[in-house]
Amino acid sequence: MIGGMEKYFQIARCFRDEDLRADRQPTFTQIDVEMSFVDEDDVFAVVEKLMQEIFREIRGYKVEDHFLRLTWNECMKRFGSDKPDMRYGYEIQDISEVFRETGFNVFRTVLENGGEIDALKFDEAAAAYSRKKLDELQEFIKHNFRAKALAWLKMEKGELSGSIAKGISAEEKTALIERLAITDNDLVLIVADKPQIAETALGALRIRLAHELDRVPKEEMYKFLWVTDFPMYEWDEEEQRWQAAHHPFTAPRVNDINELFTDPGHVMSRAYDLVLNGYEQLSGSIRIYDQNMQEKVFESIGMTMEQAHQKFGFFLDAFQYGAPPHGGFAIGLERLIMVLCGTDNIRDVVAFPTNNSAVDLMSDSPNIVDQKQLDILGLKIAEKN
Numbered sequence: 394m395i396g397g398m399e400k401y402f403q404i405a406r407c408f409r410d411e412d413l414r415a416d417r418q419p420t421f422t423q424i425d426v427e428m429s430f431v432d433e434d435d436v437f438a439v440v441e442k443l444m445q446e447i448f449r450e451i452r453g454y455k456v457e458d459h460f461l462r463l464t465w466n467e468c469m470k471r472f473g474s475d476k477p478d479m480r481y482g483y484e485i486q487d488i489s490e491v492f493r494e495t496g497f498n499v500f501r502t503v504l505e506n507g508g509e510i511d512a513l514k515f516d517e518a519a520a521a522y523s524r525k526k527l528d529e530l531q532e533f534i535k536h537n538f539r540a541k542a543l544a545w546l547k548m549e550k551g552e553l554s555g556s557i558a559k560g561i562s563a564e565e566k567t568a569l570i571e572r573l574a575i576t577d578n579d580l581v582l583i584v585a586d587k588p589q590i591a592e593t594a595l596g597a598l599r600i601r602l603a604h605e606l607d608r609v610p611k612e613e614m615y616k617f618l619w620v621t622d623f624p625m626y627e628w629d630e631e632e633q634r635w636q637a638a639h640h641p642f643t644a645p646r647v648n649d650i651n652e653l654f655t656d657p658g659h660v661m662s663r664a665y666d667l668v669l670n671g672y673e674q675l676s677g678s679i680r681i682y683d684q685n686m687q688e689k690v691f692e693s694i695g696m697t698m699e700q701a702h703q704k705f706g707f708f709l710d711a712f713q714y715g716a717p718p719h720g721g722f723a724i725g726l727e728r729l730i731m732v733l734c735g736t737d738n739i740r741d742v743v744a745f746p747t748n749n750s751a752v753d754l755m756s757d758s759p760n761i762v763d764q765k766q767l768d769i770l771g772l773k774i775a776e777k778n
Contacts, residue, residue, distance in 0.1 A: 473596015
């Protein structure tokens with residue numbers, strides 16, 4: 394776009410150096426689109442029309458004229474995920490206020506340390522979860538999400554029972570019943586922890602219980618969601634510095650520019666994802682097109698101007714000649730086909746898929762490389778100490 398091209402699309406083959414899972418393969422295909430003189434609304438309009446046409450032609454399904462939009466913060470608060478499945482409810486509820494003056498030591502300590510208490514209510518689910526099953530859920534969130542504990546309550550004959558029933562007051566029980574609209578045979582799961590841990594743990598339980606209780610709609614249904622205003626930065630514990638969450642060419646939200654150096658943890662970006670039935674289908678952003686802003690963003694992630702010009706000098710210099718506002722996105726083609734085909738495993742729609750260890754069983758690749766091939770590539774194999 395800086396070179397003067399107004400718009401383009403390409404079908405791009407890519408390689409992903411990330412942990413594999415059911416909806417990922419190490420090599421994949423993207424529909425990559427970039428456009429000049431656009432903002433988020435322009436990008437969203439193009440994508441929505443494309444998805445309407447695809448689902449009409451392939452599935453005979455009419456999707457919404459305009460897709461729901463939620464900010465990243467709202468997604469995490471309500472669903473504990475940045476790619477929530479909108480086909481069913483069961484939203485996370487912040488119940489911290491119910492226990493603001495609590496005498497229950499565990500909850501009081503969490504709140505005093507800046508944490509929060511979140512709850513998830515599943516109606517008509519108490520009988521389906523024995524103590525053994527609830528212990529399994531507790532181990533699940535402890536092992537995978539670093540949550541300290543899972544508390545639970547059941548409503549039976551108008552009375553609350555469960556792991557914390559004796560620890561909380563009658564007034565707190567009454568307030569909780571009113572806050573969550575609890576009725577007989579409802580199951581309430583509670584996590585008290587740091588906000589991010591509590592939300593992501595309950596977000597994972599939301600998905601797990603919806604499937605275990607068979608609450609995911611069986612009829613053909615496609616629920617699209619735009620997730621916007623992602624964090625601009627994420628903290629790197631290993632290097633003890635902020636780094637770009639999306640990529641360092643993503644534009645910051647206009648209202649947050651003054652906080653690039655003073656409060657980077659609260660700076661939001663103009664990045665966006667399109668989510669469909671719990672799967673990320675598209676990721677993109679509005680890009681930086683001003684040299685001064687680009688230099689500031691590089692500096693905010695610990696890059697000196699010398700390093701920035703050494704790595705991206707051609708890019709920064711090009712800005713001097715004028716660059717249009719621009720943005721774009723990339724659609725994961727195989728993942729979209731996966732959803733269209735009604736499967737939850739991307740290997741079902743890939744001709745020669747790899748397994749969880751990224752091995753192609755058909756060609757037994759990767760395999761041993763002989764010395765001649767290594768010499769041609771200028772590589773040598775070092776023994777691991």
